Amino acid sequence: MDVLMMGGTRFVGRPLVAQLLAAGHRLTLFTRGRQPLPEGVEHLVGDRSSDEGLAALQGRRFDVIVDSSGRTLEDSRRVVERTGAPAHRFVYESSAGVYADSELWPL
Numbered sequence: 001m002d003v004l005m006m007g008g009t010r011f012v013g014r015p016l017v018a019q020l021l022a023a024g025h026r027l028t029l030f031t032r033g034r035q036p037l038p039e040g041v042e043h044l045v046g047d048r049s050s051d052e053g054l055a056a057l058q059g060r061r062f063d064v065i066v067d068s069s070g071r072t073l074e075d076s077r078r079v080v081e082r083t084g085a086p087a088h089r090f091v092y093e094s095s096a097g098v099y100a101d102s103e104l105w106p107l
Contacts, residue, residue: 001088002026004062006048006079007069009035012093016066017041025064030057048075057082066091 008017008029020027021040029037033045047053048069057079065086070076076092 001063002061003028003064003066004057004060004079004083004086005029006065006067007031008066009037011068013066013068016068016093028060028062048078051078054078054082059083061087063087064089064091066093068093070094 003020003025005013005017005020005027007013009031017027017029017038021038026042027040028042028044030044030046030048031037032047033043037043044056046056060083062083063086065079065083067076067079067090070079070092071094076090080086080090
């Protein structure tokens with residue numbers, strides 16, 4: 001499958017990228033370009049905090065989109081506005097996004 005990974009160089013994304021590559025998927029990582037990348041991935045450099053920063057995604061199509069760097073629904077929406085809905089699945093992973101307004105500490 002063609003997989004877009006938003007982020008993927010730290011935390012949960014890093015081991016997931018390794019598993020996806022080991023399973024033979026074609027992987028594109030969209031990052032700000034600050035962390036080293038594994039071999040075998042296509043790299044799109046941008047910053048998701050602005051429309052200009054997401055320009056590299058415009059018109060690209062993917063079977064799966066994994067969003068490991070979004071903080072809000074709007075962050076993920078802006079990705080899909082540029083790529084269209086993925087053919088198979090959109091996966092959102094973010095403990096910060098889930099627990100940001102939690103009253104329970106420590107997380």
